[in-house]
Amino acid sequence: MSAVEPLHILLATYNGARFLPVLLDSVLAQSDPNWVLLVRDDGSSDDTVTVLHRYAAHDARIRLMADEDATLGIRRNFERLLDCAHRAGAASFALCDQDDLWYPHKLARMRAALEGAQARHGGSTPILAYADLALIDDAGRSIAESHFGRAAAPQVRHGVDTWLIAHNLIPGCAMVGNRALLDLALPFPPQVFHHDWWLILVASAAGQVISVDAALTGYRQHSANAIGAAAxxxxxxxxxxxxxxxxxxxxxxxxxxxxxxxxxxxxxxxxxxxxxxxxxxxxxxxxxxxxxxxxxxxxxxxxxxxxxxxxxxxxxxxxxxxxxxxxxxxxxxxxxx
Known part of the structure; x- marks a missing residue:
């Protein structure tokens, strides 16, 4: 992939106004500024859309999808975003949750891992890279330094194996992928329930999965989480x-x-x-x-x-x-x- 091509960050939102500014500020503060943030709201009833429009008005890299469908649910919302990025010619993508905190060098580290793997294996190979996450509470205070360690699965910091077919311990917000992965993973079969699980399965079965042994995201744990990381x-x-x-x-x-x-x-x-x-x-x-x-x-x-x-x-x-x-x-x- 060319260094001049922006990485498409895909953000699915739903009633996330409380933590959304923190997330958006952390994306804007990335040491790697070469990105496009594509957002699709799933019919929020709070101030989420207002917040998104405010940030988009000040940074052209933030782009809101507009379609006639209201609430699709998590999987279909992300599938719609992935499809939109694919049709837009995205060379690479990252999944993003509305309530997390991106550490300043996350995008640079993940892009480097993805590009390094693509240089080794070729552009036609589906590739997904992921990193560890730190757990934080509502106020941003540390709960645990490692999501995988707290989940009693520290080996996941170093790679995946066929246990992934039975369950997934890697949140989508820790993942980046290349265009070849989109080519193969889309459209989602009807059996897919979790978008992130499907993406990493396809990359594992048909391409390469790269682990980055560093916590690059503050993975917020709170009562409204759709998917969390309980001990x-x-x-x-x-x-x-x-x-x-x-x-x-x-x-x-x-x-x-x-x-x-x-x-x-x-x-x-x-x-x-x-x-x-x-x-x-x-x-x-x-x-x-x-x-x-x-x-x-x-x-x-x-x-x-x-x-x-x-x-x-x-x-x-x-x-x-x-x-x-x-x-x-x-x-x-x-x-x-």
Missing amino acids: PMSRILDFILHFRHSLEDARAQYVRAVDQAAALVERVGVGGHRKWIAAAGVARDRLGAPVRRVRIGAILAGPVRRIGLARNVLMFSVSLFPLRRRCRERSGAPSTR
């Missing part, structure tokens, strides 16, 4: 206190992983990396099998396991129940990652 013990306690609801969410997540694995095999096909396509085939055929003992055998034998004992116990427990194959998308649906 493992908090998740366990929540599961116990709200067992029925938690089990239903876990079962839905299991089915999404199975269905998305099938979509991955279909989209990437024989051109993908053998290890990843084989693992996705196991998830599709064995984790998604109607016979319980086949599902249990697949979890015990691998290669599709989650990170950590507790997550695997939950996955095993869910596999004991009959699968429900129809999961509707919900706007702002909570994550069970």
